[in-house]
Amino acid sequence: MLHTVNKSPYCSDSLRLCISYAGKDDAVLLIEDGVYAAMCGGNSEAILQGAEVALYALWPDLQARGISEDKLVDGLKVVGYDGFVELAAKHSKVQSWL
Amino acid sequence: MPTVKKMMYVNRRAPHGTGYALEGLEVVLIGTAFEQEVCMAFIGDGVYQIMQGQDTRAAGMKNFSPTYKALGDYDVTRLYVEQESLSERGLSVDDLMPLTYEDEDDDWAEKPSVQVIVRKELSQIMAAQDVLFNF
Amino acid sequence: MKFSVMVNEGPYNHQASDSAYHFTKAVLQAGHEVFRVFFYHDGVNNGTRLTTPPQDDRNVVARWSELAVEHKVDLVVCVAAAQRRGIADADEAKRNGKNADNIxxxxxxxxxxxxxxxxxxxxxxxxxxx
Incomplete structure (x- = not known):
């Protein structure tokens, strides 16, 4: 299953919930304000550290928010919309944690 | 492609502050005509949707909470409520509406639709679905 | 592969419609089929032709329209959600006794x-x- 999170981890429990629901074969894609969780050094890093899932962030949304690659948490992969489509196709369904 | 899909309606929002719950419920009701294998999940503030004693008269808004009681008649018989969400909010199953359905395979015995289960179990049920709708 | 997309928010206030648009385009570019884009909740507000954004901004509604024309994408606005929010085509306007439509x-x-x-x-x- 592919999970998407579009909320900042500082205003919503979506990311925390998503991570606790995601199975080990799942992927989590951060989009929109969800990409703030991709920045290293913040409190939200702890949420991701325990996660066993593959973690992605959408680069157009990172760029729009001034988050450069050197500020990203370790182990996170950056994808564009083409990568988003690939992830959605690869996984059997998509769960949007709105 | 299976002719009948497993569909879960995931409800994560409180009922009156936004319109998602009301319009989400409309999808569930229309969806019953398609005879799919459906269930609902109530997670986070979504658990407030089926709290007892909602009265919107003074707020001047539509009270759609009685509609949840009709779900059983439309064969929506599995309403999963996340235990952790109830506990975090100081709620127990007694705070929820006593939603029921009549089991046609068991001489139409009246049975509870609400099943309070822990997150781990609910995540497994979610993983077994074909389609997820979020409201 | 056959994709469908659901859009739950209107244009400009939330990024949802932008994200959905770019995703839908990427689905088509990857050679997949888009069966339908369904607009629900405030998402029905993506379907009004009266939108007039400033010239230096994107036209979210026109972008969807172009996608529908160029790629024959089926853009469906939910009738119940549309009625609540004042989105109507000619038939809906007539049926509900309104003197204008805006789809x-x-x-x-x-x-x-x-x-x-x-x-x-x-x-x-x-x-x-x-």
Missing amino acids: AEGFRISGLGQLIEAGIVSDRLVEFGD
């Missing part, structure tokens, strides 16, 4: 069954909202 090119108004059908028929349903 944008490429959009059509239909029932919620179209969303369920999209869920059944499509290999993937991807939802964008708040």
